[in-house]
Amino acid sequence: MKQEKYLREAFASQNFLEVYVYGLLQDWSLAKDAVQEAYIKFGIHWESVEFDKIQVWLKKTAYRKALDIRRSRHRLIPMNEDLLAVVEQRFEQFCTNQRMHENEQKEKALEQCLRGLKEESLKLVNLYYTERQSCEQMSAIFEKSANALRIKLMRTREKLRECMKRKLGARQ
Secondary structure, three states: OHHHHHHHHHHOOHHHHHHHHHHHHOOHHHHHHHHHHHHHHHHHHHHHOOHHHHHHHHHHHHHHHHHHHHHHOOOOOOOOHHHHHHHHHHHHHHHHHHHHHHHHHHHHHHHHHHHOOOHHHHHHHHHHHHOOOOHHHHHHHHOOOHHHHHHHHHHHHHHHHHHHHHHHHHHO
16 A cells, blocks of 8 residues: 555656656657656665655655667667756656645545544644643643543544544545
8 A cells, every 4th residue: 555655656756767768768668768767766765765856755766767878779869958957847846746735635635534523632632732742731721630631632633633534544
């Protein structure tokens, strides 16, 4: 399941990568080969790549592969710097937009999950995270020991975590 999520994230930028590498190589088939090599390498090393750095990792890997291809051809392939700059800018914009969309989805899922909590649990989470009160401070409000509140907070976080997994899993 985790690997599928990583691969889905990786392949979301395939077209951008191909255009970026094309700017380096000026040959579509070589660009596709370089990007394919980057994806093969990602398929092998995906567990060592942080999820939020997948796009950057792929871009760097494809870039290095494109340079290897340029060197192996023993010929100078002219680089269109303007094209490269535009593609680089669009690639960064794509990654930023994708992150913003994912964050919006997470925020909506969290709001829905918080609405599903019992009133006391919601109050506990609010005081702890929004008001920054310690369990010792809240023990007087809830008339429970600090340890009991820690346990309740831990269980509430677990409920929220499971709810978020369900909500976000259903959207993918």
